[in-house]
Amino acid sequence: MSNDLGDFLRSRRSRIQPAEAGLREYGRRRVPGLRREEVAQLAGVSVDYYIRLEQGRGKHVSDAVLDAVARALRLTDPERLHLYALARPTGTVDARPTTASGVYTDTIRPGARLILDALTAPAFILGRRMDVLAWNALGDLVSGFSRVPASERNQARYLFLEPAAPTFYPDWETVAGETVAYLRLDAGLHPDDPKIEALVAELSARSPEFRRHWAAHPVKEKTFGTKLIHHPEVGRLDLGYETLALPGDPDQLLVLYTAEPNSPAAAALARLAERHALTV
Template identity: 85%
Template sequence: MQNDLGDFLRSRRSRIQPADAGLREYGRRRVAGLRREEVAQLAGVSVDYYIRLEQGRGKHVSDAVLDAVARALRLDEPERLHLYALARPGGTVDSHPTTASGVYRDTVAPGVRLVLDALAAPAFVLGRRMDVLAWNALGDLVSGFSRVPDSERNQARYLFLEPAAPVFYPDWERVAAETVAFLRRDAGLHPDDPRLTALVEELSERSPDFARLWAAHPIKEKTRGAKLIQHPEAGRLELGYETFALPGDPDQLLVVYTAEPGSPAAAALARLAERHPVTA
């Protein structure tokens, strides 16, 4: 992750063809997409300045320049925020401090645990690096968090290193892309987190799929969506999920799985809870 800014900018300019940007083709192209001088032209900055930015040597870059580069590369909002995070380590992006420290609170507040237990839906809390910090009983029945050692309780590690993961997630490729996108965002906000660096190195070495997806620099916020699970006991579960940032802990996310009332998934979750009643 030594020059993530440059890698990110190169990945984004490679996906835009000159004709799509209103530019005339000229000369032989050695790389896919836009040349650096074309991005500079579209952004209204000097070629030398853009090259220094892509090389990670652009200090004190202004909002106007970053926004101009974002427009030239047609970045969406999560990608634009990621650009800010990479260009300004040590600042604040979208309420998240882009700290160089790997230290943060990896335990949930007592009130959050009460909220988890009060929910009648599978729920859990994700921390940095996709570590699973807490869960409720139904969340455990669905995902089996308590059966995993503390040091291994990480969604990315499970997804890419556990042989059963593609069976549990039938749409594994989509879930994998979303997971890498989340980790990429985390890496932009916390570029010097040693535990995140170690996780990325481990997954890159042990999983060719992770290395492939990581090199593509996907960026996506984990907000809401659909999750398809092939549960060993409950069968096929077509669930939605909603994600909430916890006040006071911007690096912790409450994830709640949802099922449409009267749906097969709702009935399957109800049967699962009946078979495994929570005891005090």
């Protein structure tokens, strides 16, 4: 039986050395990082209680205990959110709501569509599971969404199953880690979503690289950063990206690629738009 909570906790205690936590090392350690009893000590809970939590048997665990474990393991905010979601998989944690009505939809509001088309930067909208729901013209020229069948328009699927992905993303390993980290976060927030389960199962079966990254239990939001793209028409694009949750639809994310003014990337985007008769 799968125990995602236990796997996650073990992965996080393995990265902290006792000295870093102010503890004395003693005895021979068979695995790296903190022992379970050391995490319990740091969190101020009994060893038996922590062991049951790591074994997935900690029913009705309190906020205070989860917060104490999060502090002991030095979890980031996204990792803490993931811990709550895994500890309470029945949906009792309303950590990141869906639409205003409480029901997720992959339909794009007309207003969001107008915003997307009004943007002069490459932009697209991601839904749950990193499905690509919509894009503007320049976003399509950069990423080629329209050339992909609708049922396969998914960022994770492209990254791990498309042979051209490592060429398109020269820093493929970094992008892969970020993608899996966000997918982990999304899966933890929506444990009853069969489409997420199906996507993870498909990628695990078909991609050894995905299995390797997934087994590390990374958890991270995709809020902003940089993206290096090798475009087949205009070559290297050093871009920034910003990710914004749409008001009323926080499971839908507006992603914008940005280029510094007068930079080579800005010039390359202008050339790309000009070749295809776009006004930017």
